[in-house]
Amino acid sequence: MTTTHDVHTPSFMTGDEFNIPTFRLLQQDGSLFEGAEAPELDEEKALKIYRAMLVTRVLDERMMAAQRQGRLSFYMQCTGEEAAVIGATAALDDADMIMAQYREQGALVYRGFSYDEFMNQLFGNELDYGKGRQMPIHYGSRKLHYMTISSPLATQIPQATGYAYGQKLAGEGHCTITFFGEGAASEGDFHAALNMASVHKVPVIFFCRNNGYAISTPASEQFAADGIAPRAFGYRMHVIRVDGNDVLAVYRATQDARKIAVEMNQPVLIEAMTYRLAAHSSSDDPSGYRSRKEEEAWREKDPILRMQRWLIDLGWWSEEQEKELQDSLRREVLETMKRAEKRPPPPLESLVTDVYADVTPALQRQLDALKTHIRKHPDAYPKGASSLDPGVQAPGSDHKSSDEQGGA
Amino acid sequence: MTTTHDVHTPSFMTGDEFNIPTFRLLQQDGSLFEGAEAPELDEEKALKIYRAMLVTRVLDERMMAAQRQGRLSFYMQCTGEEAAVIGATAALDDADMIMAQYREQGALVYRGFSYDEFMNQLFGNELDYGKGRQMPIHYGSRKLHYMTISSPLATQIPQATGYAYGQKLAGEGHCTITFFGEGAASEGDFHAALNMASVHKVPVIFFCRNNGYAISTPASEQFAADGIAPRAFGYRMHVIRVDGNDVLAVYRATQDARKIAVEMNQPVLIEAMTYRLAAHSSSDDPSGYRSRKEEEAWREKDPILRMQRWLIDLGWWSEEQEKELQDSLRREVLETMKRAEKRPPPPLESLVTDVYADVTPALQRQLDALKTHIRKHPDAYPKGASSLDPGVQAPGSDHKSSDEQGGA
Amino acid sequence: MPRMNMLQAINNALDIAMAEDEKVLCFGEDVGVFGGVFRATSHLQEKYGRNRCFNTPLVEQGIIGFANGLAAQGSVPVAEIQFADYIFPAFDQIVNETAKFRFRSGDLFNVGGLTIRAPYGGGISGGLYHSQSPEAYFAHTPGLKVVVPRNPYQAKGLLLSAIRDPDPVVFFEPKRLYRASVGEVPEEDYQLPIGEAEVTKEGSDITVLGWGAQMEVIDKAVELAEKAGISCEVIDLRSILPWDEDTVVESVLKTGRLLITHEAPRTGGFAGEIAATIQERCFLYLESPIERVTGLDTPFPLTLEKEYLPDHLKIFEAIKASVAF
C-alpha cells in the first residue's frame, strides 16, 4: 500500500520539510525575471488577453459605480485578479469547460461574452439567459462553455470532476477548469473533488485564486498551512504555485497543466497567489478588517499595469491606444447599461418554467392562480402585470427572448 | 502568506518528492528491530494491554459465532487491529475522550468496560445504556470517556475537534482521540476536522486505522496517494505513520502525539498501517473482493502473537497463562451472553424518552395512543407488552435499569 | 414471465439501461467489483467495464457532486447512496444544486439525466441509521422527482423511467422488499409513468394510501378490514414528487374518507402534505378526519422496532376508527 521505508525512532513531519516555490516570469516593471522565458504568445493573442483584462476592469469600475448609484442591486469585482482568471482561460481550448465561483467574469470577457449579455444578467431582464432568477454576476453561457454560476461555494468543484470525467469518456480531448477561492477550498466538496479526480484519473484543472481573504476572514484564519498547494500531496496530484498577478506565468502554468490533464488524464491543482483589491462585494466594506497600507502594497502589484508595461516594451501597445480603448469601453458600458435597464422583466411564466423540463399540472395551477390574483391587483405587481397585459408588454418580446436563447 | 522562494521555470510537484516513513519497533518474532528502543512500559501495564487485546479477540470470535447461530442480529470484529486501537488507548490518560468509529471495542476493553456492559448493548436489553436503540456494537460509556458510536461515518471527526477545543478552554490538560478508517477519511467531515483543528490549535489526535479496505473497496480505489498521512501537510499538522500491528510503536507514537496535543495545543495525525483480518461485518463476505492469499499474508502479522512473543521473551507471560486466560475468557463470555439474552427489552417509554430532555406533549400523546393500541393487541407486540403489563415485567426492572445508568 | 425479487428487477433495469445507452454510468460505494452491498449492481462492471460501473471513494457529497457534473455534461449517471440514511452529506448537492440546476440557468444547463438510487426504510433491525425514510425532505424540494416502488415489477418499470426522465429523480428502494418481494417481471424493456398514482384495489368506504413497503402492510390491513365489512380503495402513490393529486381526489370524492400511512415520523412527513391538499380539494365530501398512521416523532429505534412501525394492526384500527367516526 505504501512504499516507504521503516524508521525505528518516532519522527513527526508537518510538511515544513519541503517548500513549494512560486512560479514567476514577469516583474512588476514589465521585464522578465532573469532566466525567465516568456511563453509562446503572439501579438494578437497577447492583445486579446490584455484587452480582456482591461474590459473586465472597466466593466467592474462602472458597474460598482452603478451599484452605488442604486441602479443595480449588487455587484462583485474581479479587480486585482484579472491576470489569474484571464491568463488561465487563454491557455485553454475555447471549448474546454469553465466552472467558476463568481469572481471570474474575466474568463467570459476573454471568450467573447458581450456587454449586452453581461448587462442583461446584471439587470435580470427578459433577455437574461438566467431569466432574472439569480442575483447579479451569476452569468452562464452554453455557447462559451461557461457553467452558470451558483452561489453555494465549492459545489462546482466536484461537479467539475464529474464533468471532466464525462469529457474523458467522450474522448474529444477536452478538459474542465474550475476556479475557486482559498476560502471555498475549506469546504468538504473541495476535498471530495480532488480525491475523486485523482482516483478516477480525470482531466480537470483545479484553479485556486488565493486572494488572501474570504469576505473578512484572512487566509491565516482559513488554514494553518503554506497556502492551498500542499493539499495536492494528500491526493498525489500535480500541483504548481504561481504568481497570480503575473499573466505570463499563469498562462504558462495553465498550458502545462492542461497538457497533464488532457494528455495524461490527470488532474492538476494550480494555486495562484493574488489579492482581492476591491471589497468582497458591493455589500462589503473592507476597512473593518484590513489596512489601507496592505491594500496599497498590493495595488503596486497591479496585474494589468504589469502586462501593459510588458506589451509597451515589446512595442505591441502604447499609452495612446490605452487611453482610446479605455474611453471607448467606458462609453460602451454606459450605453449598454442604459439599454439593459430599460428592458422589461422576464414574463410571469418564467416563475414556473425550468423547475422541471415540463411545467407540472400543480405548477400550472399555481401559475393560473397567480395570474388571476395579479389581474385583480395589477398595480401591486407592476413587473408581473407587464407581461400579462399585452398593452404593456413589448410586442413579441416573449418570442424575442427565446430567440436570443439560441445564442446563449 | 507563503514563505517560499521563486522559480522561473514551471515545476509541478506531486508529493512523490518526499517519503513518509513507517515507525516500527517490534518484529513479528517478538524481538525489537535493531536500533529500536521499547517505550517505557512496566510489566503490569504491558500485561493490561495484552489482556485487553486478548479479551477483544475472544469477544469478537465468540460474538461472531453467536451471530452465525442467529442469537445476535449483527456484529463487527476488531480482529487484526487490536494493537492499533489498544496501543493508542493505553498511551492516553484514562480521562481523555475517545471518539471512535465502530471497530474500536478494544479501547473500551482496555478502559474496563465489562462483558456485561458489552452484552447488554449487543442484545439491546433493558440494561443497555443506549436503551436498545442502536444496532449491536454501538457502545458508549460516560464514565470511561468513550463517546457513544454513531453509524454515519466521519461525523465524529469534526466533533472530536470541537470536543478537544472545549477541553483546551477547560484547561484540565485533556485531549481527545478520534479513530476512523481510511475509508471514512474520504468524507468531507475529515477535511473540515483537520483544518479547523490546525487553525484553532486544538489538542486532538486523529488516529486513522488504514486497514486496506472500506467494506469491499480497496485503499487503491479510495485514494491515489501514499496513504492518509500526506493529507496532514495540507494543514501543516504533525503526522506520523506507524506499523499498526506493532503495539509498542503505536503506544510510543501516541504517547508522543499526546504530548504535542496537550503541551503544545496542536493536533496530530497518526496513520496506523494495519489490516482488517475479518469480514467487514457479519453481513459481509470478503471472498468476493480479496484473496485468501492476501489474508494469509496478513494473518502472519498478527499483532497479538507479536506482543505475546515479546512478553514471553521478557518472562512476563507464558503459554500456560495464555491457555488458562483464553479458556476462562471464553467461559465468561458465554455466561454473560446467556444472562444478557434473557434480560427483558427496554420499557415501552424508551421509545419517546431522550428525544428531548423532557417528553413533549405531542410525544406523550403518541406514547399513550401506542399503549392503548398494544393493550388491544398484546400478543402482536410481545416486547412492548412486556413492559406494559406488571405481571410480565420483572419487578423493579425499570428502577434497576436507571440505577445501572449511574455507572454508565 | 420470469420471477424476480426486487434486487434482480433493479439489476435487470440497470443492465437494460446500460446496454441501450453507453452514456449510462453506475457508481457509488462498493458498487464496482462487489456489485453493491445489496448486490443491485452485480455483474455490471464485468459487462460494461470499469469506466462505466465503478467504486467511488467514501464521500456522498462527492458522489452527488460528481454525478451533477456528469449529468450537466450530458452523461446519464445512476448514483447509488449505500443507505438513504447516508444521503444527508449530499443534501446540499441535491437540494441546492441538482434541484435548482435547470431553473437557475434558465435551462442553459440541466442535470436531468441524473438518477439517485438509495435503499430505504425500516423493518430490517437497522436501528437509527439503517432504517430512515427521508422522502419528505426531498418532497419539499421543487426541481426533484421522488419515486418509491412497491414490488419488483414496479421497481423495474419505474427505474427505467427514472433513468430516462428529463428531470433528476431520487429513487428510494424499500430495502426490506429487496429479497422478500418476488413477482413476475417481463424480461424486456418497459416503463411505468412517473407522477401517476395507481389504484391497486377499488372500494367504497375509505381510501387507503401509501407507497413502497407500506403497500404490503396496507394489503394486510385491508384484508382485515374487508373481513370486518369495510370496503377499501387502495392507492399506491408511487411518485411522491410530483404527486398525483387528481387520482387521490377522485378516490376520496367517492369514498369520503382517507387514511395515509408512511414509516417516517409523523410531523412534517409527506402524509401531512397530502392531508392538507385533500382537505382543501375534498372539503365538503369528507365524512371523517383524514387519518395518518406513521412512525413516531422520534429517531428510529431497534429493540422496539415492531412497536414503532405503522403496521397492519395500527392501520386496521385506524380504518375502523375512521369509518366509525
Next chain:
Amino acid sequence: MPRMNMLQAINNALDIAMAEDEKVLCFGEDVGVFGGVFRATSHLQEKYGRNRCFNTPLVEQGIIGFANGLAAQGSVPVAEIQFADYIFPAFDQIVNETAKFRFRSGDLFNVGGLTIRAPYGGGISGGLYHSQSPEAYFAHTPGLKVVVPRNPYQAKGLLLSAIRDPDPVVFFEPKRLYRASVGEVPEEDYQLPIGEAEVTKEGSDITVLGWGAQMEVIDKAVELAEKAGISCEVIDLRSILPWDEDTVVESVLKTGRLLITHEAPRTGGFAGEIAATIQERCFLYLESPIERVTGLDTPFPLTLEKEYLPDHLKIFEAIKASVAF
C-alpha cells in the same frame, strides 16, 4: 425602554449570554473581528476574546460538527451559519447527529447546549440562494427545536431561551427584519417560552397563523380584512418544532377557519403539517377548508420576487375566500 432593531436585540442577547456564562461561545464565518456579515456578533470578540468568539474556516459541516463536539463536552456553542441557504452542507451533522445525539446514547451524551443561528427568508432581492426558508426540513427531524422570532423583543427573549434550552435549537432570523423591524426591548435579561405560540390579536371569524417576517405581512392583510368586516384572530407560532397544537386548536375551535402562511414552497412546507393536524383535531368545527398562502413550488426567484412572495394581498384574498366559502 430602549429601542432596538432586530440585529441589536440579537447582539444584546448574545452579549448577555456570554457575560453570564463563560461556557457560551459564538463562532462562524466572519463572526470574529468583523462581527458577522450582518453584524449580529459585533464587538463580542473584543469583549470576550478570540477564544470565545471567532471566525471559522469556510466549512458549514465543520462548523456544526465542531459545535456538536463542543456541546457534547459541556460548552454552550452558538454557531452562526451565514445564510440559511448555506445550512445544507451541515445537514448531516444536524439531522443525523445533533438531533439524535441524546436518543442514541440513552442520554449518556447530549448536545442540548447547541444553538444554530441563521439569517433566513426572502424579501431582500437575494434570489435563489439568499432567500430560502428551510424550516420544514428541520421540523421533520425529531430531536431538534426550531424557532423563528417576529420582532426584536421576541428575538432577544427567544434567543436567550434557545441558548439555555436543554435541547439543540435551530434559530432562524428573518433577515429582512434585521434593520427594518425596530421596537422596545428591555435592556435586562428575559426569556420567552419555546414551544408556545402567541395569540397576538383576538378575533372571531378566522384564525390567521404564521411566523417570523410573515407576521408583519399578516398584520397588513388583517387590517384590510377588518376594514372589510372580517374579524381575525392572529397567531404567531414562534416555535415550529415542537409546535403549540393546543393554542391553534383552541383558536380554530372558536373561529372555525384557519389560514396558514409561509414563504417556503407549498408542497411539504410546514403549513401542510399544521393543516393536517388541525383538520383532524377540529374536524367538526371547520367551516371552510384550511387555506395555505405560501411561496410557489419553485426555487426562489429574483426579478419576480414580489410576484412569488405570499404578500398581504394574497393573504387578504385568501381570508375573503375562506370566509365566503
